[in-house]
Amino acid sequence: MTNPPAPPTRRWLRDTGYALTALPVALVALVVVIVLVSAGLGMSVVIGGVFVLVASAFAARAFAHLERRRLGFLTGRVIPRPAYHTARAGDGFWRRTLTPLRDPQSWLDVVWSLLGWVTATVASAVAVTWCAMVLGGLSYWFWERFLPRDDSDAQSLADLVGLGESRAADVGLITGIGLVALVTLPLAVRFAAFLHASLASVLLTSRAELQGRVARVEESRESAHRAEAESLRKLERDIHDGPQQRLIRLGMDLGRARVQLAEDPDSAARTLDAAVSQTRAAVEELRALSRGIAPPLLVDRGLTAAVVEMAEGQPIPVRVVADVPDQLPLAVETAAYFVAAEALTNVVKHSGADRADVTLEIVDGQLHVTVDDNGAGGASAVPGHGLAGLRDRLDGVDGRLFLASPGGGPTRLRAEVPIR
Template sequence: MNTSSASRHPVAPEKLPPVRFAYDRVTWKEIGYLLLNLPVSIIGFVYVVTVITVGAGLSITVIGLPLLAYGLAGCRLLGRLERSRARDLLGVRVEEPRPMRTGTFGFLPWLWASLKDPVAWRTGLYYGIRLPWGILTFTLTLVSLFVLWPVLPFIARGLTTVDRAMVRGLLQPSDQLERRIAELESGRGVVVDTAAADLRRIERDLHDGAQARLVALAMDLGLAREKLLEDPEAAARMVGEAHGEVKVALQELRDLARGIHPAILTDRGLDAALSSVASRCTVPVAVTVDLPARPAEAIEGIAYFTVSELLQNVSKHSRARQASVDVWRTDDRLMVQVRDDGRGGADVSGGSGLAGLGERLRSVDGLFVVSSPVAGPTVVTAELPWRDREFRRDTARR
């Protein structure tokens, strides 16, 4: 699955250089890291304990929680410095966590986001347990410089291996969480872009279609009114033509409304709505909908428009003799599958209609899989999260 450039990908563990008795550059970096452990651990431990103690102790006052929030922001900074130290001296490739996002502006959203920031709390835990380890590694390294000089490279490698594990375990951002955030941000962008494109399409269809016809209709009726007394027959003929234009405009408005959200989907659900779509396909389509209940309106609408676009592709490109649509529920997922026995070779590359469908489905935590070998058949499977339909009192009253 492709995500935005901010998505995180698993990184293969770095290979450490072999340990040698000679004091090479890597060994001196490891020794320097171990000797710095004590002052760094003391500074971090004192800061974290002070921030948490004072902030928690004053949490019943006005300044307590903001103080704790600012202190946690400082923990983020300490974590960044420690990752930089591990990267420069130990060669540990640890990605920086994403900036904290509140979602909305204002002091209270920032305060709440800061207080529950997992990156800051993991950094605080890191420095909370580092002090005993910092004392141990500093002491062993310092003593080994005078007493165990020949085997110090092996001691340094063993101690820094533990340091590397601690940095990765507590200061490395969660791959799954970061990837999920990136997917949601990418999906949100797709939803916004899709909504803007749909609004532009509706505006264009109204301007070029129904609006233009209604303007022409108003002009024709104005001319007919002027000729009503002078030439009643011509006026009647113009009124008749205007009546025909009214029918065409109404049909265009119905088609536009159906493209936004068809009434049959609202009133009768997916079974009837998909059967209506299938009846307009140039290929015979068998529709099977096996659902215990109707899903949420948003999910139902996405499933409908997905099948609608896929059947349009079948009509235009597949050269199929028959097709089928199957909809069912599996656990907490809504499954949609469209098959045809056409020529296959459906293109799912970027910029195609199928790629756009895949992006829309992924934006709501869905999946989109296309199997279309050359010479067919083509099988497109869409998977959407199942959400129960909300019960509305006004609907119940009706």
Template sequence: MDDGSRPRRLFLPPVLRAPVAGRTWREFGYLLLSAPISAVLFAYAIATISLGAGLLITFLGVPLLAAGLAGCRGFGALERARARGLLRVDVADPAPVRGRKSGLMSWVGAVLKSGVSWRHLVYAITHFPWAVSAFTVSVTFWVSGWAMFSYPLWQWVFPGHLDQPGIALYDDTGGNGIYLDSPFEIGATSAVGLVLVLASPWVIRGLTCVDRLMVTGLLGPSRLASRVSELESDRGVVVDTAAADLRRIERDLHDGAQARLVALAMDLGLAKEKLTEDPEAAARMVDEAHGEVKTALRELRELARGIHPAVLTDRGLDAALSAIASRCTVPVTVEVDLPARPAAAIEGIAYFTVSELLQNVSKHSGARRASVDVWQTDGRLMLQVTDDGRGGADSAAGSGLAGLTERLDAVDGILAVDSPAGGPTTVTAELPWRG
């Protein structure tokens, strides 16, 4: 007991936990099922593809070949489900086959042109010999290990025969055999069995690693399709971000500078009317209008700076980030070490990323000081903003950090947040050097 109320947990090293771990039994079950399933899949693939190829000289060959490939895709769905359940490998389903037009022949053509369908066929043919080999190795290790490890038990339950104690491991035609009947031999057998039992989980894991590679490489969507899907998602994020920025600019113009300019026009109109009747009142109104003009100009400058600051275009990240730091409510040190200027789009994203992070420092961190570091490494632009505030920032909590993560992800960037409770907080952003 640790404190008189909680029991102390027994700690076992991984090598001792592995033989009884759930992962080991799941992976062993996967290998056991692979042999019969792959045999059926192999026989189906060979039969249907051979029949379809043999009948290509007739009209029936092409649809039979497409049907065989479609059946392999169906088996692929079973294999992906089995990998998810037993190997904990989340393999995305490939895009369904769709013909350009409706009709059987359009579907047949789409199946035959689909690289995913042919990769399923390759899996059906190549997985069978591997599944049989993995089944043989895993069962041999597993059964031999447990049998030898438990030898003292079943040697005692099933005593020796042929006028000699012990169990015969070998018996030739002359009746002579090798018997394990002495304590040393029984103990050595059990020790060897223990080694095999402890080694079996790692052998099984090594075998299932090959299965993982085959399932993800042959039964999942192609890299090109995954990349296209990722780019479509990123495009949606970029469009949504641009629309949100436009709405923000429109709102700022409508509620800020536009409203002030409308009021200014009205004030100048009243001043014009009073110019002959009450020159002093007209002068006061013109003076107030002058102040409104200054305020409107300041708001327009801030809005223009929010769209794309002129200092960033003219002097680069060093000067632009220093300008941001000077407006922060806490002291900020800026260190920029770049051999050249990155792409303009990447430079703008880096600027707004640091601006957003420093706003978070001002509003939420309670920090006394912060720092901004920018450098280049391996063709990537690195940004790091650190503060000594209270910490607890989380990009998964739906805050502004989540929006930054989506914006960076749209250009193949990465945002990493390290913010333990109590601080300090370090946010690191990685961007491509060229967009």
């Protein structure tokens, strides 16, 4: 979920504080790091230079961490921190010592410490200039009277721009400048903060964001594998407990009918009738299992038709409201279908509800699947149960699952699946 935008006053205060403090922080980082790097390079002919370079990497890392905290203050959100390389168990002394120097992020931190002062100077200069114009311009009417005016050659700003030599013209012009500066101050400090934060984001957080995306992709893949493995285990259990048992009984009935056919045709006929019933039941269970694997209607006619057919087969009334395109990515449709199917299964089995609603809609580039029921509530995504499996399945397509089920009901389950 994205954070709501900060109020204008708070945003202005954050921009101003960030821009005004940029230069002092950047200058300290520049002095410390450049001294350590220069000393380390100068001493590189001896072993001690390596340790100084390592110290410079740690110093740059500390300043980078401070700047990420400042970025968090500016944006009002948690800034990702990169995963720095760490020594592995069994590494020798020199390999452990040189670990910071083998980390690309350490050198990005050093580059930030050496270059940050450039944008920091511009940002601080803009912020200081605008604040000075606001404070000086709006208070000029007060302190202008203390300015010496004995020098006949001295000209006021109003006189220089052709507004005359009067004191009123001078006060009016400077006050007007102060008012313009006050109106444009939020834009000026926003620009100053953005300029400095852009360089910091590129050097200090972009690699962390990339690492986060890679980690999310890996987690999504693992979640998809877990969901698939759980589906296969569930399918195996269902086949074993359903069609397999019926087919075993069918074989036994046919064998018994074969024996009875010569001695007791009436009993054989009854046994064959039971076998036919077992066959029909096995076929229905196999059809149900096939819908759980990949519903043919989902492939042939799309998500809406498949969900409507599934809802019509429920033992309670289910209303389906769908406003989605006919063609969606198959992975998205499959995930949405299984969300609706598993949710309705839980409603029928556990909620005690006498009706349910399924809503399919597109919101901000995402497919939302919402299932509401008027049951007893108290549902939870307990590990090892259906709703937890849904979360894993949604993780595989970068989706999210939300559940609101207070005691006494009603229950709302919503899945959000990005459309890619």
